[in-house]
């Protein structure tokens with residue numbers, strides 16, 4: 132019997148089992164579907180109890196339905212043949228038969244753990260570990276690991292060369308996939324670590340930090356669904372390109388309830404896509420920012436009135452600039468600016484009443500005075516102009532005008548110029564988002580006029596302001612600050628977070644457990660010490676548990692050997708990984724004249740596109756992007772799905788079968804983190820790497 136025949140027979144046998152599992156999955160989906168329909172019908176009962184019950188039922192059934200649908204592809208992926216003769220099938224979610232007997236064990240269940248932890252040295256009762264490769268619901272291949280040859284029955288068939296290698300050599304497409312079938316032991320330990328404090332996952336490029344962290348999120352949801360689903364799991368990554376790249380992993384593990392945000396989208400209502408140039412970016416991220424923002428948040432809005440006059444009976448009452456400033460200080464000393472919204476009229480009326488001297492007015496008493504003033508349009512208009520409820524974005528817009536006065540020397544001339552220039556653009560950048568968030572917290576929210584403000588006189592409680600029509604609705608925060616907290620915060624590429632970004636995430640994870648993923652050697656943040664302090668503050672004494680992943684599953688050993696030399700220039704003690712896959716393809720460097728640069732890069736990209744099946748990136752410094760996009764438009768248009776042009780920072784966390792780097796020396800020169808960025812860029816390639824430059828200074832330094 133040929134080995135092909137043996138494999139086909141095994142596939143057919145496995146298919147029969149897989150079919151039975153799908154039948155049960157379909158039956159469960161039908162039940163969930165009919166629960167949704169039934170729940171909807173209950174709403175028609177007409178009483179409130181019926182509605183609550185319906186909502187709960189529809190919600191639960193819909194969740195189950197979306198989990199069942201999401202886990203459909205490749206539902207069954209593993210089988211363990213045990214020493215006692217039993218078989219256990221492992222899948223993306225758990226499935227039972229009509230008698231509640233287990234057909235498929237959820238990969239996160241304790242009974243599935245040995246699928247990942249058993250080794251030939253310690254088989255833990257497992258004889259053969261089998262990975263089923265499926266396309267949709269069809270088994271198309273099998274990869275076996277024989278873990279306990281001594282105890283294997285004679286007729287046990289063993290197919291393939293091991294699942295991991297088979298999966299690593301597969302072509303990359305534009306999104307990350309789950310690795311649930313081939314999780315390695317050290318990765319499994321990080322995935323299943325208890326959810327306490329902060330779990331850090333470190334290790335060099337391509338060691339699976341991202342994919343492991345995502346599987347960990349799915350694991351936590353499985354182990355304590357109530358806590359993490361109701362409290363929320365927030366996954367934060369560097370860019371929208373990166374979020375698009377990873378977005379399919381969790382749904383494919385049956386988890387659809389996780390909030391995925393890039394750093395420019397962490398704050399509700401904001402969606403920033405653009406990075407600032409390095410000087411402005413570093414200044415905005417710096418821990419020198421909060422003090423300035425505090426002052427900016429307290430300052431009057433430009434154009435607010437500096438005087439108020441009011442005629443009452445025989446008196447001319449006047450609040451001049453000094454008096455208004457004093458009232459302002461008092462209001463701010465009592466708390467956040469918007470929180471004082473209801474208190475401002477009372478403070479003003481008090482100050483006015485103190486000036487009343489005329490007999491007619493005094494006779495009528497304070498109550499009538501308050502009534503008269505607070506219902507007078509002139510007063511209402513004044514308060515509206517002097518103490519409007521402010522949106523953080525409105526204060527953010529004032530920053531270029533107030534920074535000279537309010538930063539009090541915290542930034543040097545070069546930084547001030549860069550900050551002002553960036554703010555002139557008018558749209559918030561990714562680096563502005565934490566600033567707006569900071570302002571949001573400093574300014575606070577306008578209290579509801581529910582009537583629980585203690586010391587506000589009755590008349591003032593009903594003091595009504597007119598809605599200002601000119602407000603910029605686009606960036607208005609949609610949720611209240613209280614809604615920001617999550618039960619778990621997962622941060623990827625954490626080595627790049629600025630102090631301000633740590634503060635922004637810290638506010639969302641005060642009561643959360645954390646998973647923090649990073650590799651210092653890949654950092655593009657210029658001031659690591661400042662960031663470390665902000666990280667510590669964000670985690671507020673939570674205990675940390677560190678895991679380190681050691682094997683590079685992405686790069687060929689040939690590519691990683693070169694990249695590791697760049698890492699050694701980039702940082703003193705890089706955390707290097709072991710790349711285990713040799714391809715025989717050495718990286719290529721071409722030195723050419725300036726006029727040939729683009730054509731050579733185009734030719735190299737074309738060659739690589741012909742040689743690999745999957746995706747290819749052309750990477751160049753940020754300031755060449757626009758020009759190259761035009762020059763390479765023909766090629767990019769020919770391969771919209773496979774080819775991308777990116778700058779160094781935008782490649783963070785991504786991977787491609789082939790990479791062409793244009794002018795590596797321009798990338799190292801781009802910022803103080805340039806060498807680390809080049810290290811990131813070189814470690815994106817799984818198979819082929821070509822660098823093209825008019826100089827090769829970087830090669831002579833390594």
Ligand SMILES: Nc1ncnc2c1ncn2[C@@H]1O[C@H](COP(=O)(O)OP(=O)(O)OP(=O)(O)O)[C@@H](O)[C@H]1O
Pocket residue numbers: 295298299308310313314315318334335336337338339340341342343650653684685783784785786814
């Ligand atoms: N156990 C595994 N089985 C199969 N593939 C794996 C496994 N672990 C990691 N990989 C693959 O290795 C590649 C790198 O993984 P990932 O992007 O998570 O690494 P990383 O450590 O976050 O990298 P970087 O720090 O460079 O961003 C991905 O294609 C991932 O699917």
